[in-house]
Amino acid sequence: MSNPFPIKQTTSLNLTFDEQGSAYSNNYDDIYFQPGIGLEEKRHVFLIGNNLPNQWRQQKTFTIAETGFGVGLNFLSTLALWHEARQNNQHLHYISCELLPLNIQQLTQALSSFPEIEKYTKHLLENYPEQLIYGTHRLHFKTFNTTLTLIFGDCLSAFENLNATVDTWYLDGFAPSKNPDMWSDRLFKAIANLSHVGTTAATYTVAGKIKKGLTDVGFKITKVRGFGQKREMLTAELTTEHKIIEKQPWHQTHTSNNHQSFTVIGAGIAGLSIAQKLQIQGKNVTLIDRQKQPCQETSGNPQAMIMPSFDLNDSPEARFYLSAFLYAIRHYSLENYHPVGVHALAFTDKQKIWQEKLLSHFYLSETLIQPYKKGILYPQAGWLDTQGHAKSLIESLGNYLQAEITRIEHNDNLWYLYSNESLIHTTHTLILANGISIKKLLPEYVLPITPKHGQISYFNSTDINEKIAESPHVQLNKGYITPNWNGIQTIGATFDHIDSKDWFNLPKITTDHWQRNTELWDNTPYAQFLKKDISYKSRAGNRVTTPDHLPICGAVIDQQQFKNDYHDIRHGKKWKQYPIPKVIDNLFIMTGLGSRGFTSAPILAEFLCNQILGQAQILDTNMQRSIHPNRFLYRQLLRS
DSSP: OOOSSOSSBOOOOOEEEOTTOOEEETTTTEESSOTTTHHHHHIIIIIITTTTTGGGTTOSEEEEEESOOTTSHHHHHHHHHHHHHOOTTOEEEEEEEESSOOOHHHHHHHHTTOGGGHHHHHHHHHHSOSSOBSEEEEEEEGGGTEEEEEEESOHHHHHHTOOOOEEEEEOOSSOTTTOTTTSSHHHHHHHHHTEEEEEEEEESOOOHHHHHHHHHTTEEEEEEEOSTTOOEEEEEEEOSOOOOOOSOOTTOOOOOSOOSOEEEEOOSHHHHHHHHHHHHTTOOEEEEESSSSSSOSGGGOSEEEEOOOOOSSOOHHHHHHHHHHHHHHHHSOTTTEEOOOEEEEOOSHHHHHHHHHHHHHSOOOTTTOEEOSSEEEETTOEEEEHHHHHHHHHHHHOOEEEOOOOEEEEETTEEEEEETTEEEEEESEEEEOOGGGHHHHOTTSOOOOEEEEEEEEEEEGGGSOHHHHTOSSEEESSSEEOOOBTTEEEEEOOOEEOOGGGTTSOOOOOTTHHHHHHHTTTTSTTHHHHTSOOOEEEEEEEEEEOTTSOOEEEEEEOHHHHHHHTTTGGGOOTTSOOOOOOEEEEEEEEEOOGGGHHHHHHHHHHHHHHHHHTOOOSSOHHHHHHHOTTHHHHHHHHHO
16 A cells, blocks of 8 residues: 655645735635634634534543644634533544644744634644654643644545544535545545544535535535624534445454553563553553563663664655654653754765765755764754653552563453462553563464664763764764763664573673674774773663564454464455454553664554554554554465
8 A cells, every 4th residue: 555644844835924914825725714703713613513512521532633724723722612611531632634734933923813822822832843744743732631633644645544533523624616636525435434423523615515425425414504704504413324344454453442450561661651651541550570660671771862764765664763753752851852963974985875865865854854964963863861761750650560470361351460370460451561571471472573682882981082972962873872971971782683592581791792882883983992992881681673673563463363364365355355353352562662662662652552542543554554463474374
């Protein structure tokens, strides 16, 4: 399937403002809102038209989706009403797509005309994405218990690739006469597929194309009084479901059917992140690890690099790590995250050619990647104080058990966790985030994951040449060198094979770690300084990798049943309806994060939390396929 969200900037928006401050789109030859009455019109059409807040009073989570974000007036007026009328612990999920998003300067100017919602505008402007990159951008407004999912791209592709259940639709955007491509049969089919019986919709237009489109997919249409000079508008309610049935739903996501208690095994950055996300949702979470504190093994390196990973193709790997990076830099607090930039050096002709091609092929914006001093710079990338981050999270989590879980069993809707033969804990929903040890707990479950031994070395900044010690950036070649932090710098990291007999043992520190790490800088001007006999120490960890370099995240399926159900998939029977894979009840995994775990863990945790709780998901369906635990077995059956 082709990718609807390529790695590139969105198309520039041609926007002008009149004397009254109204925003005018030269791309569509139309205004975004009526001068002087824009906010009142939005409230009448979309809030009153959808009977809000009466609709959301009885629901713990309410999901609204709209077809055009524009200047954000619908979102801000909804946020204001939500803040005033919501009950305790209710959560609003607002999903909006925009093909031509405003940049932060344009948005600031457009919203300056509405001082009555300045309080909410401030929060939006503080969180609005700096990079207007195609794809999904998720913003959290904790003060208002609200999540905004902004999808930059064509709304047809956006909604066809969205995994969510929508309660209310705002059918906004320019009129069918101005924007005929959007108001198509594809759009209405996608809307119906994301809706349930009782889902409502409202729109300012009564165009015949929209009435027919909604009616054809099961909505009952009602004409009601319009606003201002518009005599009529439309409201609608879905009375008949029109779900799109996929012929090969091998990548289906699954929810937990019991939310009473959640347990995460593994307190590295993967387990810590998912525990945090569940705890934010008000869930009872227990975190278990064999160490006394979180982030003590592979995730225990004091400085973790946070950066995207590009290649010369618009690959699933590059798309995932860009999305993960953009989410991570919003997720980590500036108390622990240091966006000092990552400077990828180019010492050889091959490296220089590759970087030149990368800049020309994936030129995004200077805030994301730029040429810099014998290389390229990722200016928003940097490093994380891992122990500071772990400490801040564990203080809020509370339920932490030190134990090495050696066996798990499932009976009567409960998971039983044992350490040797002693029962340690029971839980309703279990998430395994304990790296390669997942293989010990699920001995019959086949996953092509492999641990790699990695070791870093520390050195005192005063012992190294000033060119290395004084650089403010993380320096990247075949290895990396972190900036001076309290007089210490880190160099790393090795990436070595581990014999299967040692997979589950604690990693050993090798005596040649300094030599091995400094060899990564051979044939560079740094080599002569790194070869000096200086004071150093080291630490080691085992990173879990996958054949396609992408992590594994999702529900654990019944592999034998899947083989039975999909045994003939290799014959390409596109007409055949295959069943949704059977899963092991309330069991989920997150592993295979490799050497970029601190970059990918936050978005994976958000995705897994969304999946477990049945919420609108942060990753589009293409990206979900890329990290699905079932992808390897599916590919194997295709090749068999």
